[in-house]
Amino acid sequence: MIQIFLVFWLISALLIIIDKQLVHLIIHLGIFSMISSVCFFLLAAPDVALAEAVVSVFTTIIFIVCFEKYYSLVDVSVVKDSKGKIWRKLLPIGFCALLAVMFLMFIPDVPASIYLKDKYITMFAEDIGGENAVTAIYLGYRVYDTLFEALMLLVSIAAIIHLSWHEGKAQIEEQGESGMGNYRIASATIRIIVPVLVLFSFYLMVNGHISPGGGFQGGAVIAVLFICRYIIYHLHDVKIDRIIILEKLVFVLIAVVVIYFIFLGAGSWLSLPGEVYLLIMNLLIGVKVACGLLVMFYRFVIYERK
Numbered sequence: 177m178i179q180i181f182l183v184f185w186l187i188s189a190l191l192i193i194i195d196k197q198l199v200h201l202i203i204h205l206g207i208f209s210m211i212s213s214v215c216f217f218l219l220a221a222p223d224v225a226l227a228e229a230v231v232s233v234f235t236t237i238i239f240i241v242c243f244e245k246y247y248s249l250v251d252v253s254v255v256k257d258s259k260g261k262i263w264r265k266l267l268p269i270g271f272c273a274l275l276a277v278m279f280l281m282f283i284p285d286v287p288a289s290i291y292l293k294d295k296y297i298t299m300f301a302e303d304i305g306g307e308n309a310v311t312a313i314y315l316g317y318r319v320y321d322t323l324f325e326a327l328m329l330l331v332s333i334a335a336i337i338h339l340s341w342h343e344g345k346a347q348i349e350e351q352g353e354s355g356m357g358n359y360r361i362a363s364a365t366i367r368i369i370v371p372v373l374v375l376f377s378f379y380l381m382v383n384g385h386i387s388p389g390g391g392f393q394g395g396a397v398i399a400v401l402f403i404c405r406y407i408i409y410h411l412h413d414v415k416i417d418r419i420i421i422l423e424k425l426v427f428v429l430i431a432v433v434v435i436y437f438i439f440l441g442a443g444s445w446l447s448l449p450g451e452v453y454l455l456i457m458n459l460l461i462g463v464k465v466a467c468g469l470l471v472m473f474y475r476f477v478i479y480e481r482k
Contacts, residue, residue, distance in 0.1 A: 178218045185211040190269060202239045206232060222388035223310040226380075230396040237403050238473060305450020306385030315457050316450075319438055323431065326461065329468045330427050333420065336475050366408045373401040381462040385454035391461025398462065399469035406477070416474055423467035430460045 188208040195201060209232030216225035296317060300309050304316035314322050377397035384390030402414060437453040 178215060181211055181215050181218065185215060190272070193269065193272065202236065205239070206236050209235075221310075223308070223390065226388050226393050227396075230393045230400075234396050234400055234403070234469060237400065237407070238476065303450075304454070306454050308385050308387060310388075311385045311390055311454055311458070312450075315454055316438070319434055322461075323434060326427055326430055326464060329464065330423065333423065333468050333471050336472060337420070366404055369404065370401060373397055373404075377401070377462070381458045382455065384458040385451055391458040391463075392465050394458070395462035395465025395467075396469060398466040399473065402470055403473055406473075414470060414474065416471060419467045419471055423464055423471070426460055426464040426467065430457065430464065433457060433460065 185208065188204055188211060191204045192201060192208060195204060209228055213225045213228040213232065216222075216228055296313055297309055300312035300316065301307065304312035306312050377394040379394075380389035380397065381391055381394035384394070433453070433456055437450075
């Protein structure tokens with residue numbers, strides 16, 4: 177079964193490389209992410225599959241909104257692929273084929289070590305807590321990676337702010353209103369899905385230690401909630417400067433919680449179970465991811481197109 181999806185996955189990747197029309201690229205990227213999510217699920221990684229699906233929804237929305245704002249008044253010929261030489265299309269295909277051949281040639285023929293796998297699966301409930309091994313691994317055994325990933329998101333937001341064309345972080349006035357707000361179906365749909373998204377995001381963060389999900393997926397769903405509000409009603413009442421400060425404070429709290437529970441040990445001053453640590457971390461990571469994605473969206477879609 178997975179071999180079939182991998183073939184379509186490769187075809188969608190080639191279409192992304194070959195096709196130069198922006199509308200088609202958005203569709204191809206969505207298909208690529210959907211197939212990737214299915215492959216992750218078939219490989220017994222539901223957490224990764226859910227993360228890929230959530231990121232796909234978020235990026236697709238950003239692409240569609242940015243495409244509408246930037247290219248609505250541009251001549252269609254600008255976004256169409258220009259007629260170039262055939263080697264410009266064959267070169268990336270040949271490069272991908274070369275990488276695939278090298279990958280197949282240099283696959284090691286020795287059996288993989290399963291020492292860490294067995295250790296993580298058999299000891300995570302006792303060492304870290306919870307019932308989800310994935311959450312215990314990235315918040316326990318691999319907590320250094322999680323800290324650096326959170327730091328990278330913080331650095332990325334700082335780079336977007338300081339390297340973008342728009343100067344300052346103050347809120348700006350929106351010019352124009354969305355035409356989608358006049359459609360009853362769109363307005364009714366957003367009213368229905370908003371409470372569902374709120375409950376779903378809270379469920380993902382609170383139950384990340386016992387089921388697939390966690391802080392990243394929950395935070396991305398919260399960001400999608402605000403994006404839906406903007407698409408339908410053009411509401412961008414979120415104060416970006418306050419969101420940036422909140423993200424920095426949450427990162428500090430994440431570091432403090434990790435130091436207390438992992439480096440010092442939760443039983444040094446106040447004895448708390450590992451489930452409490454996983455719950456707190458998922459909530460903090462969810463808030464941080466939501467703040468980071470909101471800043472990215474508002475910065476690109478609202479500020480940079482002015």
